[in-house]
Structure formats: C-alpha cells, structure tokens
Amino acid sequence: MAGKHKKVMLIDDNEVDLKINSKIITISKLFEEIIVCQSGDEALTYLNKHQDDDERLPDFILLDIQMPEMDGFEFLEVFKRFPDRLKEKCLVAILSSTLDFGDIKKAEANPYVIKLLKKPLFPKELEQLLGKYFS
Amino acid sequence: MSTIRVLYIDDEENNLTAFKAGFRRQYEIYTATSAADGQKILENVDIQVIIADQKMPKITGVDFFKSISKTHPDPVRILLTGYTDIEALADAINHGDIYRYITKPWNDLELHNSIKNAYDAYVAKIELRDKIAELEKTNDELNRFIYSISHELRAPLVSAMGIVNVVKMEGLFDSCGEYWGLIETCANKLDYYIQKTLQYYKNHKTTSDISSVDFNKLIQELIDLYSYTDKDTHFHVEIRQNTEFYGDAFRIEVILGNLISNAIKYQKEDETNKKVVISVDVQREAVEIVISDNGMGILNEHLEKIFTQFFKAKTNQGTGLGLFIVKEALNKINGKIAVSSGLSEGTTFKITIPNGR
Structure with a gap:
C-alpha cells in the first residue's frame, strides 16, 4: 500500500489535532510524508506553488471544517478552481468533530469531498477509505 | 397606570x-x-x-x-x-x-369605555410584540448555543479522545494501570451526553424538512457507524422499498440511530450469537420498521417507563435519554412506536412513520 499514496496534507487550525492526527498517520504508516497546514490559506499557497510538481503535491487532503477566517467550505470554493489534473490527484476528505446536521449534509453534497470522516480519526477507517480510492 | x-x-x-x-x-x-x-x-x-x-x-x-x-x-x-x-x-x-x-x-360613558378598551387592546398588542421579540431572541441564542455545543464544546473533547487513540497505538494504554481506560470511559460518556443533548434540542426546535429517504443507504450507514466499536453483533437486514419515501431525514436518522445503537449496546455479555434483525417495509402510506435483538430485554414493569426522560434501569449504564428522544422525535413526525420484550430473550421495537409523498 505504501508508495502508492505518499503524501497527505492535513489542514486544521487546531494544533493539538494536527499533532494527534500526524502521529496516528505516522504510526499506522498510511502515508510516507505529511504536509501540515494550519489554515486553508496556507494550504492554498502550497498547492499553488507546487501545482505543476506532482512530486510535491499531496495525494490526499484531510480538511477540517471549523477554522477561523477561511473555513473548510470556503477552502473548497477556491480549491474547485484548480485544474482538473490537480483535483484528480489530490483527493479531499473532510475530518471534523461537527455534529451539525447542516454541516454534514453540506459536506456530503460537495462534489470534491469523497468522504466525511469524524474526529477522532480511526486509522482503520482511514485505511478502508484509502483502500477504496487507491487500489 | x-x-x-x-x-x-x-x-x-x-x-x-x-x-x-x-x-x-x-x-x-x-x-x-x-x-x-x-x-x-x-x-x-x-x-x-x-x-x-x-x-x-x-x-x-x-x-x-x-x-x-x-x-x-x-x-x-x-x-x-x-x-x-x-x-x-x-x-x-x-x-x-x-x-x-x-x-x-x-355618549360620554360609551366613548369613555371605548377609549379604555382601545387602550387595553393597545397594551395587549405591544406586550405581544415585545414577547415575540423576546422569544425570537431567546430562540436565536439557543440556536447559537446548540451550534457552539456541537463545535466549541465538543472539539477539545474529541481531541482528548484522539490522544487516547494515540496512546493505544503506541502501546501505552496499560502503562498506568487502568487510568487511561478510565479517561476513555469518561470521555466517551461525556461525548454521548453531548450528542444526546444536541439531538434533543434539535428535535425540539427544528421544523420538519421533508426529503426523499433511501432506507437501504440509511440503515447501512447507521450500522457501520454504531457497530464500529462492536464487531460481534450480526445484522440481518431486510429492506423492501419499491416506492419513494418522503420524510424528515434528520429525525428518522435520530430515531433509527438510537434504536440500533441500543440494540447493540444492550446485548447479553455471555451471548455467543449476538443478533440484531432490522426489517423495513415501505408502503405508499407509511413505512414500518421493526428492530429486534436477542439482548438482555426489558423488565415488564419498566416497559411503560422507558420512553420517559432520565428513566434508567439499575442494571445498565444508559443515560435515560435515548428512547426519550426517539419518542419525542416520533411525536414531531406523527410516528408511532410499540415495544415488546422478554427478559433475557430480547426486545422488539416496531415503528410506523407516515409517508409524506
């Protein structure tokens, strides 16, 4: 499984969660490298900068919803303007603690979101999801 | 005056x-x-x-x-x-x-009385308007409060649950006696209370939002969600849906979610064949859903009380909210529920919800 999906990008304003989720991904060896972004803006800057460099681009993005300034949905609004090639390479899943029915429905309805994962992140759940998309 | x-x-x-x-x-x-x-x-x-x-x-x-x-x-x-x-x-x-x-x-008296009555009408009108404004403000605050429970209050709790997961993955869970396990139990319990409180308020407040409901998809999602922590239970699912069903997706999910999680939770510990049977029959007028388990069952004298708020049986670890919420949600969408149970034989819940097509 390793090698096929190498890079994951975590977008979350919560440092504790970034630390926990990085740790979970490292221990479970689901990815080789983790790109940590503390805001949607930081993530967009990264994606913009490396949009022609497949080696640098993440294969998978775990996106939080509740973030100050740019929330997850606003990030997706900008993300959808990237070329199709990039969107096909960088799959997006939402990772949030939300229980808000509206948020959940909105996430499920977004065409660029392959799945809504709920915090806390369970490695098995992530592995199953990756198995579906990277086989 | x-x-x-x-x-x-x-x-x-x-x-x-x-x-x-x-x-x-x-x-x-x-x-x-x-x-x-x-x-x-x-x-x-x-x-x-x-x-x-x-x-x-x-x-x-x-x-x-x-x-x-x-x-x-x-x-x-x-x-x-x-x-x-x-x-x-x-x-x-x-x-x-x-x-x-x-x-x-x-006539002076007639006019005087008319003016007095008119003034009373004026006062009533203004009071009503003030009360409505007050109520709208309270509602608004409650909505914001609910939203903040679901985010601000829950986010750090979920982080703590994440830390416990990391501790498990690093093999440290048993390193401090039973303390990590106790922290996990407390965190899960608090999370459960938060979820139930939210469900209760949302059910209480939100108006019905009718959409098409796909029971095949819904039941499978709920089973995946609730059987995550318990892989022993076997599910037998039978869904007959040849006609469209329109209903309040949020409340139906709350109702079935609570019943399915209960069916998993209240199993007999020594049961080797833990079983939950779910059957859904969608008709033009209504859907009939039966959820039955072979779990610990409910005492006969408790059957009438299980839908009341904060009722809990001594023998289990429930919160006394799940079935209360089920009943409240069913009331909002004109649904009905019936229960039959035999102690240590299992429990069967039968729900009917009108099809809003």
Whole structure:
C-alpha cells in the first residue's frame, strides 16, 4: 500500500489535532510524508506553488471544517478552481468533530469531498477509505 | 397606570372643545382640525388611541387611518361619524383596521369605555410584540448555543479522545494501570451526553424538512457507524422499498440511530450469537420498521417507563435519554412506536412513520 499514496496534507487550525492526527498517520504508516497546514490559506499557497510538481503535491487532503477566517467550505470554493489534473490527484476528505446536521449534509453534497470522516480519526477507517480510492 | 394619550381629529372645533371639556381629567388629549395636523402630532408624540371624524373636508377618517397604517400601526383606532353610513362602516372594517365605530353625538360613558378598551387592546398588542421579540431572541441564542455545543464544546473533547487513540497505538494504554481506560470511559460518556443533548434540542426546535429517504443507504450507514466499536453483533437486514419515501431525514436518522445503537449496546455479555434483525417495509402510506435483538430485554414493569426522560434501569449504564428522544422525535413526525420484550430473550421495537409523498 505504501508508495502508492505518499503524501497527505492535513489542514486544521487546531494544533493539538494536527499533532494527534500526524502521529496516528505516522504510526499506522498510511502515508510516507505529511504536509501540515494550519489554515486553508496556507494550504492554498502550497498547492499553488507546487501545482505543476506532482512530486510535491499531496495525494490526499484531510480538511477540517471549523477554522477561523477561511473555513473548510470556503477552502473548497477556491480549491474547485484548480485544474482538473490537480483535483484528480489530490483527493479531499473532510475530518471534523461537527455534529451539525447542516454541516454534514453540506459536506456530503460537495462534489470534491469523497468522504466525511469524524474526529477522532480511526486509522482503520482511514485505511478502508484509502483502500477504496487507491487500489 | 400612566395617562392614556389620545389624539382626536375633527374639522369641527366645537367637537374638539367638547371632547376636551369632557375628558381632559382622564386622558392626555391632543387635538387636530385636519389629517395633516394629526399626522404631525403622531410623528412627535407616542399616541395610543386615535379618534377620527369620518367626514372631514380633505380626507375621510377611514382614508386617514389607511394612510397611516404603515407608519403608525400601533395606535388603536376609533371612528366617529355623524350619520349612519354603511359604506363607510364596511370600508372601516375592511381596510381601516378600526377598533370601534361610534356615532355622533357621542355618549360620554360609551366613548369613555371605548377609549379604555382601545387602550387595553393597545397594551395587549405591544406586550405581544415585545414577547415575540423576546422569544425570537431567546430562540436565536439557543440556536447559537446548540451550534457552539456541537463545535466549541465538543472539539477539545474529541481531541482528548484522539490522544487516547494515540496512546493505544503506541502501546501505552496499560502503562498506568487502568487510568487511561478510565479517561476513555469518561470521555466517551461525556461525548454521548453531548450528542444526546444536541439531538434533543434539535428535535425540539427544528421544523420538519421533508426529503426523499433511501432506507437501504440509511440503515447501512447507521450500522457501520454504531457497530464500529462492536464487531460481534450480526445484522440481518431486510429492506423492501419499491416506492419513494418522503420524510424528515434528520429525525428518522435520530430515531433509527438510537434504536440500533441500543440494540447493540444492550446485548447479553455471555451471548455467543449476538443478533440484531432490522426489517423495513415501505408502503405508499407509511413505512414500518421493526428492530429486534436477542439482548438482555426489558423488565415488564419498566416497559411503560422507558420512553420517559432520565428513566434508567439499575442494571445498565444508559443515560435515560435515548428512547426519550426517539419518542419525542416520533411525536414531531406523527410516528408511532410499540415495544415488546422478554427478559433475557430480547426486545422488539416496531415503528410506523407516515409517508409524506
């Protein structure tokens, strides 16, 4: 499984969660490298900068919803303007603690979101999801 | 009670003088000889009752009332007229939003009573409006509170649960005796309470939002969600849905989610074949859902109480909220529930929800 999906990008304003989720991904060896972004803006800057460099681009993005300034949905609004090639390479899943029915429905309805994962992140759940998309 | 502020508009000054003479001790009286002057007073004084003569040179009393219906909707209106004019009367009732119709020459007692009643109507109207505004504010705050519970309050708890997961993955879970396990139990319990509290409030507040419901998908999602922590239970699912079902997706999910998680939770520990059977039958008029388990069952004398808030049996670790929420949610969507159970044999819940197509 390793090698096929190498890079994951975590977008979350919560440092504790970034630390926990990085740790979970490292221990479970689901990815080789983790790109940590503390805001949607930081993530967009990264994606913009490396949009022609497949080696640098993440294969998978775990996106939080509740973030100050740019929330997850606003990030997706900008993300959808990237070329199709990039969107096909960088799959997006939402990772949030939300229980808000509206948020959940909105996430499920977004065409660029392959799945809504709920915090806390369970490695098995992530592995199953990756198995579906990277086989 | 403060003095009632009355505005009286009449082109005949004699009437104004007579009115003042008769009522100046009871009311704070403002008078005007034309609609235009009356309008000016309204703009400067907080008038509670307006009396207007119907027959004035430039504009009729009813037309005057119509003209201020947007700008001054609150003062209560009384129409005075010197002759019985059916047309004016009909117009007054239909368009002028007029509280009383009094013929000239007026009887002092009758007019006095009318003004008093009009004032009471005014007070009731204002009070109602204030109460509505207050209620809307409370509702708004409650909505924000619910939203903040689901985010701000829960996010750090979920982080703590994540830390426990990392501890498990690093093999440290048993490194401090049972402490990590106790932290996990507490965190899970708190999370459960938060989830149930949210469900309760959302059920209480939200109006029904009807959409198409796919039971195959919904039941599978719920089973995946709740069987995550318990892989021992076997599910037998039978869904007959040949016709579209329209219903309140949020409440149906809450109802089935609670029942399915209960069926998993209240198993017998020593049972080797833990089993939950779910059958869904969608008809044109309604859907019938049966969820039964071979778990610990419910004492006969408890059966009537299980749907009441905070009822819990001594023998299990429930919160007394799950089934209460199920019942409340069903009430909102005109659903019905029936339960039968045998102690250590299992429990069967049967739900009927009308199809909103």
